[in-house]
Amino acid sequence: MAININAYQEVLSRLKPYNAQLVAVSKTKPAEDIAAFYAAGQRIFGENYVQELVDKQAVLPADIEWHFIGHLQSNKVKYMAPFVHTIHAVDSLKLLQEINKQAAKHQRVINCLLQVHIAAEETKFGLDGQELQQLLSSWNSHQADFANIRIAGMMGMATNTTNETQVRQEFHQLHQLFGSVKTTFFNTQDYFRELSIGMSADYTIALEEGSTLVRIGSLLFGERNYNQ
Structure with a gap:
């Protein structure tokens, strides 16, 4: 077990002045590691793969x-709709509609964050400004058709770079966009309220x-070996 409880406590202390919450990213890590952080008081965990999430939820x-x-992917929503609290990476109206459809089957409301593309890398997912505007306009015009989702905020991933100025600029631009969207819609x-x-x-x-939600994995769980 490579978990780092000391790093966990340090992260919590840094979050406290900002009233931000920690999403402990547990992808590829065993349920025992999650249980150890649970015992330390952590309650919010983030996963990247649907089947892995379903398997862990059943035993934790x-x-x-x-x-x-x-x-x-839209066809995977149904597997986690019975229990997932928040979906961070909603990047299309089609996906939002599917989440609403599956949540309705379980008489639930699922929180959704709209993912905006802010990085220089084209490989990262997310809505551009025009797509975001179109999605929000469609949602706003048909809110009665989205009774089982709640657009709770926005999400973004900065460029993978050591240039802190660039990272800060990307986060700053998303925060400004967040404020504009909140005022408008x-x-x-x-x-x-979630960023x-x-x-x-x-x-x-x-x-x-x-930021109101930080997604931290390797600092807490150690580096991942995807070849296992």
């Missing part, structure tokens, strides 16, 4: 708040730029 405590943070709602930015290498910058 029922009060864990599961967040799905990976790229999600959610001004009377109190649930549009999911920041991972192990850049979460301190993200906190300074308005």
Whole structure:
């Protein structure tokens, strides 16, 4: 077991002044590691792969708040709809509609974060400005058709670079966009408040730029071996 409880406590202490929450990213890690952080008080865990999430949810405590943070295909939503709390990477109206459809089957409301493409890398997913505007306009015009989802905020991934100025600029631009979207579409709602930015290498910058949810994995669980 390679978990680092000391790093966990340090992250929590850094989050506290910002009233931000930690999503402990447990992808590829065994249920025993999650259980150890659960015993230390952590309740929010993030997974990237649907089957892995389903398997872990079945054997871990029922009060864990599961967040799905990976790229999600519409045909996989049904498997986690009975229990997932928040889906971080909603990048199309089609996916939003499918989440609503599957949540309705279980008489649930699922929190959704709209993923915006802010990085220089084309390989990262997310909506561009025009696509975001179109999605929000469609949702706004047909809110009655989306009774089983809640657009709770936005998510973004910065460029994978050691250039902290670039990372800060990308986070800052997303925070500004978040404020503009809130004013335009959610001004009377109190649930549009989550900004999911920041991972192990850049979460301190993200906190300074308005993050409310940081997604941290390797700092807590150790490096991942994808060849196992």
